[in-house]
Amino acid sequence: GRFLDILVTHSPPYGIHDRPDLAHTGFKFFHTLMHLFKPRYLLHGHIHLYRSNAVRLSRFEETSIINVYPLHTLSFP
Numbered sequence: 001g002r003f004l005d006i007l008v009t010h011s012p013p014y015g016i017h018d019r020p021d022l023a024h025t026g027f028k029f030f031h032t033l034m035h036l037f038k039p040r041y042l043l044h045g046h047i048h049l050y051r052s053n054a055v056r057l058s059r060f061e062e063t064s065i066i067n068v069y070p071l072h073t074l075s076f077p
Contacts, residue, residue: 006041007033011026012044017067034062034063038062042066044067
């Protein structure tokens with residue numbers, strides 16, 4: 001079952017929206033958290049998006065991962 005609805009972090013998960021340099025590499029442990037607690041959303045910033053076509057939304061198992069920099073609005077029914 002789902003144990004967590006929204007997980008808010010500063011950095012992204014490893015390999016998802018992160019960058020190859022050390023300062024912008026994501027955290028592998030976030031994969032474990034998403035696998036165990038199955039949050040509906042993981043919201044992160046840290047990776048600044050300047051291009052309109054940059055990837056902002058990804059999926060890992062049951063979790064939608066969203067880079068919310070500089071702003072992102074979520075709508076709920």
